[in-house]
Amino acid sequence: MLENAGRDSELSLETVNSSSMSSESICSTSFSRLSFDFLPTSPESLTLKPHRSSDFAYSAIRSATFRRKTGLTFRDFRLIRRIGSGDIGTVYLCRLRNGEEFSGEDDDPCFYAMKVVDKEALAMKKKVHRAEMERKILKMLDHPFLPTLYAEFEASHFSCIVMEFCSGGDLHSLRHKQPHKRFSVSSARYCARFPSFMQAEVLVALEYLHMLGIIYRDLKPENVLVRSDGHIMLSDFDLSLCSNAIPAVESPDSSPDPAFPHTLSYTRQHSTTSFSCFSKRLKFRSRKIQTLQPNRLFVAEPVTARSCSFVGTHEYVSPEVASGCSHGNAVDWWAYGIFIYEMIYGHTPFAAPSNEVTLRSIVKNPLTFPTPTPSSTLEHHARDLISGLLNKDPNSRLGSKRGAADVKKHPFFKGLNLALIRTLTPPEVPGLRRQKTTPLCSIKKRSNGHSTAFDYF
Numbered sequence: 174m175l176e177n178a179g180r181d182s183e184l185s186l187e188t189v190n191s192s193s194m195s196s197e198s199i200c201s202t203s204f205s206r207l208s209f210d211f212l213p214t215s216p217e218s219l220t221l222k223p224h225r226s227s228d229f230a231y232s233a234i235r236s237a238t239f240r241r242k243t244g245l246t247f248r249d250f251r252l253i254r255r256i257g258s259g260d261i262g263t264v265y266l267c268r269l270r271n272g273e274e275f276s277g278e279d280d281d282p283c284f285y286a287m288k289v290v291d292k293e294a295l296a297m298k299k300k301v302h303r304a305e306m307e308r309k310i311l312k313m314l315d316h317p318f319l320p321t322l323y324a325e326f327e328a329s330h331f332s333c334i335v336m337e338f339c340s341g342g343d344l345h346s347l348r349h350k351q352p353h354k355r356f357s358v359s360s361a362r363y364c365a366r367f368p369s370f371m372q373a374e375v376l377v378a379l380e381y382l383h384m385l386g387i388i389y390r391d392l393k394p395e396n397v398l399v400r401s402d403g404h405i406m407l408s409d410f411d412l413s414l415c416s417n418a419i420p421a422v423e424s425p426d427s428s429p430d431p432a433f434p435h436t437l438s439y440t441r442q443h444s445t446t447s448f449s450c451f452s453k454r455l456k457f458r459s460r461k462i463q464t465l466q467p468n469r470l471f472v473a474e475p476v477t478a479r480s481c482s483f484v485g486t487h488e489y490v491s492p493e494v495a496s497g498c499s500h501g502n503a504v505d506w507w508a509y510g511i512f513i514y515e516m517i518y519g520h521t522p523f524a525a526p527s528n529e530v531t532l533r534s535i536v537k538n539p540l541t542f543p544t545p546t547p548s549s550t551l552e553h554h555a556r557d558l559i560s561g562l563l564n565k566d567p568n569s570r571l572g573s574k575r576g577a578a579d580v581k582k583h584p585f586f587k588g589l590n591l592a593l594i595r596t597l598t599p600p601e602v603p604g605l606r607r608q609k610t611t612p613l614c615s616i617k618k619r620s621n622g623h624s625t626a627f628d629y630f
Contacts, residue, residue, distance in 0.1 A: 259288075264289075266287075318404065344516070348515075376591065388414040393489050393512065396408050540559070554587075
């Protein structure tokens with residue numbers, strides 16, 4: 174996680190039977206004590222990421238890895254500056270020491286973000302398992318809106334992972350650059366029928382995580398980064414919970430759910446295959462999943478996951494977490510509702526002068542909006558979506574049963590093909606420096622490179 178001014182620190186309480194802990198303080202990492210005893214990244218350990226096949230930054234890492242038969246080490250990278258600090262590590266902007274040949278024409282050389290974790294410091298704080306969880310999850314991910322793990326290696330008592338660098342900063346910083354410190358419901362859309370682009374991409378990313386059995390548990394604007402091309406990327410997975418997601422194909426019934434009349438009710442047909450963050454690969458063994466009929470839904474939501482950990486950021490925790498109860502996948506859909514609310518209105522709905530009062534407000538106070546009535550049809554749909562996501566009963570919360578399959582059917586997303594959203598050009602956002610992404614086929618050698626401006630990883 175990165176340092177962010179004006180945002181409360183993460184929760185620091187913990188209940189019994191906890192499987193992960195909350196953020197407490199910044200882990201300060203220094204290279205002054207670093208001795209170069211390396212456990213490098215081997216060429217065999219660098220898994221091909223299909224969605225990165227044409228990305229020259231990823232190709233540069235692969236080329237450098239295979240060029241060195243022993244794999245990459247810390248000596249293969251040049252640190253440029255520190256760009257962020259989190260509870261379990263420090264993030265540095267870096268580049269390959271001999272990476273000038275991997276720059277695109279009229280572009281700067283490839284930049285990366287290196288997260289350095291002091292294992293001794295984490296051991297003293299009993300948070301080693303959080304760093305291990307993040308690394309484990311990063312190895313599983315292969316999605317356009319989630320980080321790509323480029324390399325990993327050990328250096329003395331430091332553990333290093335190399336990931337993408339997002340030059341656009343995070344949504345928390347970007348929101349504060351907007352008029353009235355919020356994203357207008359209409360300004361962040363292509364036209365009146367399209368939902369907010371970044372909100373839709375976050376939804377797609379959450380859907381993928383839940384399909385893998387991963388409950389994120391740390392969604393907030395600070396953890397939603399913006400790439401140079403304007404698309405988003407979720408970050409920080411040390412608070413995430415790994416479980417199983419049982420895939421099912423559901424066909425519509427005639428009677429809709431009375432809580433959400435705009436959605437259809439579905440009958441579940443279970444598959445024998447489970448998606449788990451403990452398995453190495455996902456394989457479809459059911460013909461029913463491969464050949465869907467029209468109006469059927471593929472659902473893979475970790476509905477059985479349970480945890481008693483008291484984790485998250487105060488303004489984003491769900492009522493069940495704030496009240497000390499166990500929780501499951503529904504916490505991510507609550508956080509998604511808070512996220513949409515903050516992006517549109519510039520603040521979270523239950524924020525209070527102190528953390529204690531904020532938690533009490535989350536549990537007891539009803540959801541309210543800044544004005545009695547919405548100003549447009551778009552805002553009306555947004556409020557309806559937020560209201561469904563911020564249902565204090567996790568069993569009745571929108572998304573708790575069928576996950577993104579239900580959320581995507583909401584009228585707020587009408588007219589947008591979420592399956593193809595990565596192929597669309599993101600809307601222009603004031604305050605965001607858009608950079609050109611050079612495909613692999615147009616890479617040309619250049620001898621001299623200069624650093625670009627950047628905000629945060």
